[in-house]
Amino acid sequence: MKKTLSFCFIAILTLFYTSSTSFGASSPKKHIGIATYSVKGLESDIEGSFKALADDGYVVMEISNYDANTGLVAGYKPAEYAALAKKYGMEIISSHARGKFDLKDVEGSLAAWGKVFDDHKILGCKYVIFPMNIWSGTVEGLKAECDLMNKIGDEANKRGIKFGYHNHHIEFVKIPNTDQLYEDFLLANTDPDKVFFQMDVYWITVGGQDPVAYLKKYPTRFKLLHIKDEYVVGATGKINYEAIFNQFYKNGNTDWFVEMEAKMTKEQREQSMAMMNQMKDIQAKGGNMADFMANMMKNRPKDGQGAPPLGFGPQDPKVQAEILKTSLEGIKESADFLLKSDFVK
Amino acid sequence: MMESKRDFLKKISLLTAGGLMAGNFAPVIASAKTAPTIAGKKVIGLQIYSLMKELTENVPEGMKKIKEIGYSTIELAGYGNRKMGQYEVSEYRKIAEDAGLKITSAHVNPPERTYTKDNVAKISDWWKLAVEDHVKLGVGRLIQPGMPTIETHDDAKLVGEVFNNAGEIAKAAGIKWGYHNHNMEFKRIAKPGETLPTGPGAVLRPVGDIVYDLMMEATDPALVFFEMDVYWTVMGQMDPLDYFEKYPTRIQVLHIKDRSVLGQSGMMNFENIFKKAYSIGINEFYVEIEKIKSNMTQFEGVKGCFDYLNNASFVK
Numbered sequence: 001m002k003k004t005l006s007f008c009f010i011a012i013l014t015l016f017y018t019s020s021t022s023f024g025a026s027s028p029k030k031h032i033g034i035a036t037y038s039v040k041g042l043e044s045d046i047e048g049s050f051k052a053l054a055d056d057g058y059v060v061m062e063i064s065n066y067d068a069n070t071g072l073v074a075g076y077k078p079a080e081y082a083a084l085a086k087k088y089g090m091e092i093i094s095s096h097a098r099g100k101f102d103l104k105d106v107e108g109s110l111a112a113w114g115k116v117f118d119d120h121k122i123l124g125c126k127y128v129i130f131p132m133n134i135w136s137g138t139v140e141g142l143k144a145e146c147d148l149m150n151k152i153g154d155e156a157n158k159r160g161i162k163f164g165y166h167n168h169h170i171e172f173v174k175i176p177n178t179d180q181l182y183e184d185f186l187l188a189n190t191d192p193d194k195v196f197f198q199m200d201v202y203w204i205t206v207g208g209q210d211p212v213a214y215l216k217k218y219p220t221r222f223k224l225l226h227i228k229d230e231y232v233v234g235a236t237g238k239i240n241y242e243a244i245f246n247q248f249y250k251n252g253n254t255d256w257f258v259e260m261e262a263k264m265t266k267e268q269r270e271q272s273m274a275m276m277n278q279m280k281d282i283q284a285k286g287g288n289m290a291d292f293m294a295n296m297m298k299n300r301p302k303d304g305q306g307a308p309p310l311g312f313g314p315q316d317p318k319v320q321a322e323i324l325k326t327s328l329e330g331i332k333e334s335a336d337f338l339l340k341s342d343f344v345k
Numbered sequence: 346m347m348e349s350k351r352d353f354l355k356k357i358s359l360l361t362a363g364g365l366m367a368g369n370f371a372p373v374i375a376s377a378k379t380a381p382t383i384a385g386k387k388v389i390g391l392q393i394y395s396l397m398k399e400l401t402e403n404v405p406e407g408m409k410k411i412k413e414i415g416y417s418t419i420e421l422a423g424y425g426n427r428k429m430g431q432y433e434v435s436e437y438r439k440i441a442e443d444a445g446l447k448i449t450s451a452h453v454n455p456p457e458r459t460y461t462k463d464n465v466a467k468i469s470d471w472w473k474l475a476v477e478d479h480v481k482l483g484v485g486r487l488i489q490p491g492m493p494t495i496e497t498h499d500d501a502k503l504v505g506e507v508f509n510n511a512g513e514i515a516k517a518a519g520i521k522w523g524y525h526n527h528n529m530e531f532k533r534i535a536k537p538g539e540t541l542p543t544g545p546g547a548v549l550r551p552v553g554d555i556v557y558d559l560m561m562e563a564t565d566p567a568l569v570f571f572e573m574d575v576y577w578t579v580m581g582q583m584d585p586l587d588y589f590e591k592y593p594t595r596i597q598v599l600h601i602k603d604r605s606v607l608g609q610s611g612m613m614n615f616e617n618i619f620k621k622a623y624s625i626g627i628n629e630f631y632v633e634i635e636k637i638k639s640n641m642t643q644f645e646g647v648k649g650c651f652d653y654l655n656n657a658s659f660v661k
Contacts, residue, residue, distance in 0.1 A: 238612065
């Protein structure tokens, strides 16, 4: 149980500090994408992983291992990492990254994001996405945060990059003392030319909302998707992929990425969801990222390290290889489901 | 041709005496492992709550429309004060049967929402009357759709006892008794002795027990089955398939429900749901739809649901 808590604690940490990674077939390929966050143990064998992803049929990638402190991706310079993906016939078009997001230091925040965008311009990727935030619980605070989002979007536009925000389920709770959901406020108070949205179809469903309804209501705002399920895409009783893809394409979009967590035991999945729901409860009251992280550290499991979570942290290379192998197997199953679905173009 | 109510009821009681009511014959109650068919037609059921006042404002006409759409069986809602709205229960059954529909299930709630040692006898008495009335309606299943208060493991235990008692009463009359979920049943309550931390610093939390699973454990499989509403299960953040896997004999009927008209939202994977359900022997299900928010009438929505299932290759 303690190991599981440690695992989940570190997994949640990495959600926030994420900086963790053409052989074209002769017949026309379906345009399927992979978020490399899904590849647990990626950095233990990047080329092997890229080859496997390309063989699966993936053609576009979203990375999550850009390190804002060093400006590197898995130790590679951005251009080199992009070239590595290109070597295997895949293009990195999107990245989950974070820079400073602090209302008390707008200048510093914009400078930090500016550097992120500079590096991503070199990488050659089109989209940079803020993966998760804990938002203010007041309308005034939220307005200020949306203004900052717009300013960050300005910085991105200067570099020819699109800046976006990715949802979990926490954004689908109401802002305190209002009838408005956080996600709806963000959509209404960010400038469509400066901030786009990536819809995670799993998390919005967990949040009790309909992905298709949002795609219909905001046809130009959601430019990317995370195609995600409990684990392998298409394996559960949740999510209507056909309706989602149909509406997404109808809105004029083409790019989306499979995202998967590590293969978890039932206990790990329950603990992970319990912790995500705790974050949802925190968002329901409103807060900010700095406080959240400080509290997390204060309340971390007393037994300290435990086993590193699957795919994160330094580990025995044999263990890493096993984790990577398992991860790639699941990723291939997701690719197979999407490739054989006639609603996927 | 209008006959007097008394003559009408006399005719009904003759039919009753003739033993045509499935409720009196336990062996007749379907426990079929094969999907029921009516001359090659899919047997698709409807929870009549879906029609709201579009049915209750004219029940005989409404029943005919349900049949025209293509439904074969109906699950009732709206029982109260020993009647179905303005109708005596036997009258109501006749109206359905005249329209060519079979009443196979019904949703009823006892008046109490919180169970205590002091009111269990009262609840039991209420079930005795409800069962009596539903024998007359001819249902095979009698289902409680409303969740009683469950805040602790002790609450869950007492609820289990009350459910078992209702199950016994129903079983003696040849009816199966069951429970239908919404999403609240998937909340977690702390294990005895464990406290769920609260406050801003409480990020890591113990997992606790899911109320739905406690209800399963507190009830006797011979007395209580479960009707899983797959939409509410997803709204409860759960995967119906996980529950089919975990309780393959307890979950015996499904509510096939979506955000609105079946198959149009992004939330449900009905193909996987049906495949898994058939694989564990479930073949009875009822469509349900809430108040439709667009211009569509409830009847139009209910037809849209029927058409979706009738056209689906994964529905037998």
